[in-house]
Amino acid sequence: MNAASLAxxxxxxxxxxxxxxxxxxxxxxxxxxxxxxxxxxxxxxxTTLLHLALGWLKPQAGHVALRDRPLAxxxxxxxxxxxxLVPQSEHTxxxxxxxxxxxxxxxxxxxxxxxxxxxxxRIALDALARVGLAGWAERSIARxxxxxxxxxxxxxxxxxxxxxxxxxxxxxxxxxxNKARLVALLRDLVRQGVTILFTTHEPEVAAGLxxxxxxxxxxxxLQTGLLAETFTAEHxxxxxxxxxxxxQVRDRQVVLWG
Amino acid sequence: MRQESAxxxxxxxxKEPALSLPKEPALSAVGAPSSAxxxxxxxxxxxxxWLVVLLAGVLALSLFVGRYPAPPLLxxxxxxxxxxxxxxxxxxxxxxxxxxxxLGMSLAGAGAVLQMILGNPLVxxxxxxxxxxxxxxxxxxxxxxxxxxxxxxxxxxxxAFAGLGLSYLLAHRLRYGGWVLRLxxxxxxxxxxxxxxxxxxxYIADPLRQLPEITFWLLGGLWSITWTQLVSILPVTLLALxxxxxxxxxxxxxxxxxATAFSLGVAPTRERVLVLTAAxxxxxxxxxxxxxxxxxxxxxxxxxxxxxxxxxxxxxxAALLLGGTFxxxxxxxxxxxxxxxxxxxILTSLIGAVFFMGLMTMRARQAVTQKAEP
Numbered sequence: 001m002n003a004a005s006l007a008x009x010x011x012x013x014x015x016x017x018x019x020x021x022x023x024x025x026x027x028x029x030x031x032x033x034x035x036x037x038x039x040x041x042x043x044x045x046x047t048t049l050l051h052l053a054l055g056w057l058k059p060q061a062g063h064v065a066l067r068d069r070p071l072a073x074x075x076x077x078x079x080x081x082x083x084x085l086v087p088q089s090e091h092t093x094x095x096x097x098x099x100x101x102x103x104x105x106x107x108x109x110x111x112x113x114x115x116x117x118x119x120x121x122r123i124a125l126d127a128l129a130r131v132g133l134a135g136w137a138e139r140s141i142a143r144x145x146x147x148x149x150x151x152x153x154x155x156x157x158x159x160x161x162x163x164x165x166x167x168x169x170x171x172x173x174x175x176x177x178n179k180a181r182l183v184a185l186l187r188d189l190v191r192q193g194v195t196i197l198f199t200t201h202e203p204e205v206a207a208g209l210x211x212x213x214x215x216x217x218x219x220x221x222l223q224t225g226l227l228a229e230t231f232t233a234e235h236x237x238x239x240x241x242x243x244x245x246x247x248q249v250r251d252r253q254v255v256l257w258g
Numbered sequence: 259m260r261q262e263s264a265x266x267x268x269x270x271x272x273k274e275p276a277l278s279l280p281k282e283p284a285l286s287a288v289g290a291p292s293s294a295x296x297x298x299x300x301x302x303x304x305x306x307x308w309l310v311v312l313l314a315g316v317l318a319l320s321l322f323v324g325r326y327p328a329p330p331l332l333x334x335x336x337x338x339x340x341x342x343x344x345x346x347x348x349x350x351x352x353x354x355x356x357x358x359x360x361l362g363m364s365l366a367g368a369g370a371v372l373q374m375i376l377g378n379p380l381v382x383x384x385x386x387x388x389x390x391x392x393x394x395x396x397x398x399x400x401x402x403x404x405x406x407x408x409x410x411x412x413x414x415x416x417x418a419f420a421g422l423g424l425s426y427l428l429a430h431r432l433r434y435g436g437w438v439l440r441l442x443x444x445x446x447x448x449x450x451x452x453x454x455x456x457x458x459x460x461y462i463a464d465p466l467r468q469l470p471e472i473t474f475w476l477l478g479g480l481w482s483i484t485w486t487q488l489v490s491i492l493p494v495t496l497l498a499l500x501x502x503x504x505x506x507x508x509x510x511x512x513x514x515x516x517a518t519a520f521s522l523g524v525a526p527t528r529e530r531v532l533v534l535t536a537a538x539x540x541x542x543x544x545x546x547x548x549x550x551x552x553x554x555x556x557x558x559x560x561x562x563x564x565x566x567x568x569x570x571x572x573x574x575x576a577a578l579l580l581g582g583t584f585x586x587x588x589x590x591x592x593x594x595x596x597x598x599x600x601x602x603x604i605l606t607s608l609i610g611a612v613f614f615m616g617l618m619t620m621r622a623r624q625a626v627t628q629k630a631e632p
Contacts (some may be wrong), residue, residue: 080521080524084521
């Protein structure tokens, strides 16, 4: 096992509320510097997997370890500096400015009663600029579109400066232009040494960005490995339960279905 | 070198954050980010000082407002020469004024906290079984224990906390929805129970002696405030207000989803219980002496956010100051306008509701909608 990795070891997890097991003996390793895409049909357990990787959900069996140390042994601040989460969407009842919202990403670096300072604001403004929202710092979050809001969530995670970035369907609300920009941004992060784990319902996004794939169905990992070995018609058909074909268009792989 | 090795998966552990920001924005950034210093100045207490000045002004004025010797004002020269006026200001007006400020601050602060944590701008501080619990406690005391002020106050405070405790307990046992939804549902159910209890007590109360007293308590007011009563609620209220104020930036984090808050290094449940308890403790303490005073906790947080934005770093202190000022102004009117006292709860609801309708039909804070400098 790679010492710097995020590893699931025989993880068993059941949501206490409904008692239906999601995972049994799940074993998985995310190597540092990789981009791993989690693919699978609705209800496969993708978001649950991210929440376990984050340490928010705690496995009833086995453990999740970051650099050979169980997540449970990290302090919350440490975890916040290691692992950032970009949720799929987020409801906000109040009209924050984008800067105020992105600044929340600095929390893991601040003491419980400390307020963000000038340095934090600079980082937050830079993060907004990186997702293409420079000059929008004072705009209200209630007045941006769904896609722009998703970019704000990503900017908040950038301001958090984590080593591992977990993204839950990061492209689900983005138009083509923003999708391309996001993929470029994530590639850039990888070059800076950030490890990325993301779920998606778009196989093309996975094929264009990921180095590794995790194919899941019904709480089981069907396939895991390098993109080239796992992104095949056979494996994808098995994952989604419908026949699909994989075609090569120029240097890109696209999935045909239906 | 480090960057290449990261991709091949052989990167060692380095101390600095893995994600460093580039010198230039990577994406289509138009223009450089506006100065962080300017933004910081804008986000600090800018403008709040005027609310402090306003509250201090109203506070000073309130000492002279009243029906003695003749409404509406006592002049400074009268105060200097009239011994009765001095005793009245010191023994009656001052504790009452301070209680009004404390009442408004507690309700507005608690309202802001509850609205944020429950992610619901319609919530008011007494709603977790606290207001109805206090009403039940006060009525119970008036009928069965006696109507001494300290008895009614203790009983109201006890049942206010009982209401909160029962709401928590029930929320834990509910098998439906997330933590916030369970708490809201539990609060509604417990409030309904106590409200039924109050109805029952009113029904059996002696219609000549006890019922008017219960009714008066339910209408809310500060006419009976003494230094003793003020001092009895001061420690709890001040401590709770300080906790809320200290945690004001963190409130923004506690308003996020559980998993997201956790990912930002927050202990969502524990920290929420802490600040909720502070909010509810302040509420329970003040309404145990004031009776039911509504609307302050609902509208002042809205006004504060309209004026200062959603970030609780400024919205919370603004809500405290606005709440204190509003409550004090209403109480001044309550004790001055008519020969008989007007119950404070009626005034806060009347003025508050009219004000609220105006506020909500106005345009949102301009600063929010304006684009930053290019």
